[in-house]
Amino acid sequence: MKRSSNLFEGVIHGIFLILGLVTIACVLIISIYLIVSGIPAILEIGLVDFLFGTQWASTAAEPKYGILPFILTSIYGTLGAIALGVPVGVLAAVYLSKMASGPVKNTMGQMVSILAGIPSVVYGLVGMMVLVPGIRKLFQVPDGASLLAAIIVLAVMILPSIIKMSVTALEAVPKEYEDASLALGATPEETYFRVSIPAAKSGIAASVVLGVGRAIGEAMAVMMVAGNAPNMPDSLFQSVRFLTTAVASEMSYSGGLQRRALFSIALVLFIFIMLINALLNFFLKGEKKE
Amino acid sequence: MKPIITAKDLCLWYGQSQALKNIDIAIPEQSITALIGPSGCGKSTFLKTLNRMNDLIPGVKITGTVEYNGQSIFDQDVNLLRKEVGMVFQKPNPFPMSIYDNVAYGPRTHGIRDRKRLDEIVERSLRDAAIWDEVKDRLKKNALGLSGGQQQRLCIARALAVQPRVLLMDEPTSALDPISTLKIEELAAKLKDKYTIVIVTHNMQQALRISDHTAFFLLGELVEYGDTDQIFTNPADQRTNDYVTGRFG
């Protein structure tokens, strides 16, 4: 009896171990694959020409493989989404965690969850049908598909994770801090801004980093609203292409060096996301310490 | 002595349950009033009524009157009232920011921005709270790095920084070691020259050592209120006698 249960536990343990190893193997295989397939084109094109070249003309008679436009677009797009999404998200989180009454809080919380579950292609569709024409009319530009449209769509897409994580962080702020502030004669609003938010700052920072990760990795929605031309992003109304969409839009018909260069772009994106993950871990560790 | 806070026929309910029953009390200025009584008798509730911190709890109903400075506290601006009637909590609760910013928090809230004035207020408050010498070289350090007793004195300094007239203290030493407790007691005795102090304590010796007046609460009622010496040596009510001699509670 004893032995068979030991055997049983051993088997279960083994299964879980294998499942765990599968995950690790996936990460390793993807990383190695990306590095191996991404490096040749970089060597061929030259690291500097590749990263800092301002022209991407992969199908021209004399092809150019500069991905600076994509890198900058991804960075600007992400920063723009953060600049829009973080203030809105954090304020919404303050409202939800501190001010909203029970039923309002429940309903809004559920809406946020739904927002998080909407597939990105739907964001793209709505952006295409509503936002792009809206921008064209409002700003009197020839085409609304632009960096601005992508920023707005990304900002909405990152809202749920920013709101949820910030709410969690704000709710974890000890009530004693807020009581102390109120007892000194500060108003509730003052208390939220000067005590609660600073006390929750590492959680809020982590939510921002998570938002950055989501925004920089998003492909489908931005492909549908950004116009997708490989321009340098020197205006909000420029039609632009992101790192993600650069890979996605040419992969199906590419070959040779062009194809290998797409892998290199994926590698660059991968490195960006790894850095963001490291940053996220850093903030989450800070959270735990406090 | 002139009363600074007067409660008349004060009743308080948390939802359906009554926590304070017809409290009549007049708290004299520049003295220390101790609130004693067994756990759950309403001491904290009464204390929190005085600076309207009970306003924050949903379902609280209050009847009767409480006057501060001759005017009903419920007619006064709550933020100004709390500036005048400060509070020190049971558990030291400095903000997770620097020592300086903790003390400067209140004055900044009330509109003081000038750096030099803030410096003066911070120093004066920390001196008044008898902690200046211990922290003057580390004002920029996080307040959470201080010991429990230091944190509590910092909280007192933070409360003093807005120049209150009354200081409400809810068991301010119950989380502290004997030496820190002694320091806070000495501090309270010193502060009564400038401030009126109302202190909740479970420690009979403490009430006897520092207070001028003592109020004994039981089951939401104010059983007896008078000079501390009289309450402890010659109480009028049998229940007070039983409590102070340790026969129940």
Ligand SMILES: Nc1ncnc2c1ncn2[C@@H]1O[C@H](COP(=O)(O)OP(=O)(O)OP(=O)(O)O)[C@@H](O)[C@H]1O
């Ligand atoms: N927020 C609240 N909601 C409902 N009931 C409460 C609340 N706070 C206190 N009470 C009740 O009111 C009564 C008085 O509580 P209070 O905290 O004033 O007692 P206390 O004398 O300070 O006790 P202790 O010595 O344990 O601190 C208790 O019966 C308590 O359960």
Ligand SMILES: [Mg+2]
């Ligand atoms: Mg209490």
